[in-house]
Amino acid sequence: MLKPDELQLKLTAPGAATDLTGRSANLGDRIFKSVTLLFAVGVIAIVALMIIEMARNSTPAFHKFGFSFLVSSIWDPVQERFGALPFIYGTMVSSLLALIISLPLSIGTAIYLAEQAPAGLRALVSFLVELLAAIPSVAYGLWGIFVLAPFLRQHVEPALSSTLGFLPLFRGPTHGIDMFAGGLILAIMITPIISAVSRDVLMAVPQSQREAALALGATRWEATRVALSYARSGILGAVILGLGRALGETMAVTMVIGNRPETSLSLFDPSHTMASVIANEFTEATSDLYRSALIEIGLLLFVVTIIVQAIARLLVWRVSRGLKEESA
Numbered sequence: 001m002l003k004p005d006e007l008q009l010k011l012t013a014p015g016a017a018t019d020l021t022g023r024s025a026n027l028g029d030r031i032f033k034s035v036t037l038l039f040a041v042g043v044i045a046i047v048a049l050m051i052i053e054m055a056r057n058s059t060p061a062f063h064k065f066g067f068s069f070l071v072s073s074i075w076d077p078v079q080e081r082f083g084a085l086p087f088i089y090g091t092m093v094s095s096l097l098a099l100i101i102s103l104p105l106s107i108g109t110a111i112y113l114a115e116q117a118p119a120g121l122r123a124l125v126s127f128l129v130e131l132l133a134a135i136p137s138v139a140y141g142l143w144g145i146f147v148l149a150p151f152l153r154q155h156v157e158p159a160l161s162s163t164l165g166f167l168p169l170f171r172g173p174t175h176g177i178d179m180f181a182g183g184l185i186l187a188i189m190i191t192p193i194i195s196a197v198s199r200d201v202l203m204a205v206p207q208s209q210r211e212a213a214l215a216l217g218a219t220r221w222e223a224t225r226v227a228l229s230y231a232r233s234g235i236l237g238a239v240i241l242g243l244g245r246a247l248g249e250t251m252a253v254t255m256v257i258g259n260r261p262e263t264s265l266s267l268f269d270p271s272h273t274m275a276s277v278i279a280n281e282f283t284e285a286t287s288d289l290y291r292s293a294l295i296e297i298g299l300l301l302f303v304v305t306i307i308v309q310a311i312a313r314l315l316v317w318r319v320s321r322g323l324k325e326e327s328a
Contacts, residue, residue, distance in 0.1 A: 158174055241312040259272055274301040
């Protein structure tokens with residue numbers, strides 16, 4: 001029989017496998033750790049392989065066009081002259097338009113659910129908001145074609161053209177299938193995401209922050225402003241998460257944006273996005289260079305989306321770390 005001191009010395013000897021509690025790890029623990037590590041490394045490997053494969057297949061287009069691919073507006077599959085600028089422009093403008101439309105509604109909904117709503121109503125509205133995020137994008141697209149686009153063409157866009165037509169953004173004929181419709185459908189799609197994440201961030205703010213503001217004589221709105229200031233990094237992360245969704249959205253925006261590769265200041269003109277051009281033309285890419293150009297657009301969209309999502313996660317992590325330090 002080993003004495004307690006001898007047993008502890010044996011367990012802590014060099015080369016002995018131990019778990020977090022200092023006890024020796026058995027074979028099952030080591031197998032479990034190895035398998036879960038394999039899963040984690042597998043996810044990273046899949047992402048790396050996707051990037052490598054897309055980079056390899058986009059090499060012909062990159063060698064032929066170089067960096068002019070990013071600044072050229074010509075997209076002519078017949079002559080095999082390809083430039084991604086119209087699609088980059090359409091993606092950026094539609095996503096920014098979606099954010100401008102969505103932000104007030106999203107943040108307002110989050111503030112109401114986290115700060116003002118009764119408990120019973122909060123649960124119901126939160127469920128409905130999260131349900132909107134689960135609707136397939138093709139359903140949004142069909143609704144956009146048969147409901148949103150006719151409404152914009154008959155009522156909204158003529159009113160904007162008559163009142164704000166002196167601005168370049170609202171000039172030209174109103175079709176209903178254009179950049180404005182694409183930005184609006186994206187705004188509807190990203191609103192549940194921004195609202196849900198912002199609500200969770202606000203509800204994670206320590207109640208002591210609000211109570212301290214109220215104890216100093218602040219009004220309810222001023223106490224809410226304190227919570228908003230405390231959660232600003234997390235809310236910004238939610239906004240960037242919504243931006244990432246808007247950048248990569250395909251079917252809904254493809255069905256209402258018009259799909260014409262041009263750069264125009266008017267929101268009433270049809271446009272194209274990086275995701276929509278891939279969805280529309282991948283079946284028509286008969287030549288190697290044509291296919292390579294589409295893959296290069298996909299690689300560009302992939303990298304941009306990963307960067308945006310990483311920034312969002314970093315901001316949300318900063319808020320979570322700050323809350324843990326506050327509670328400690």
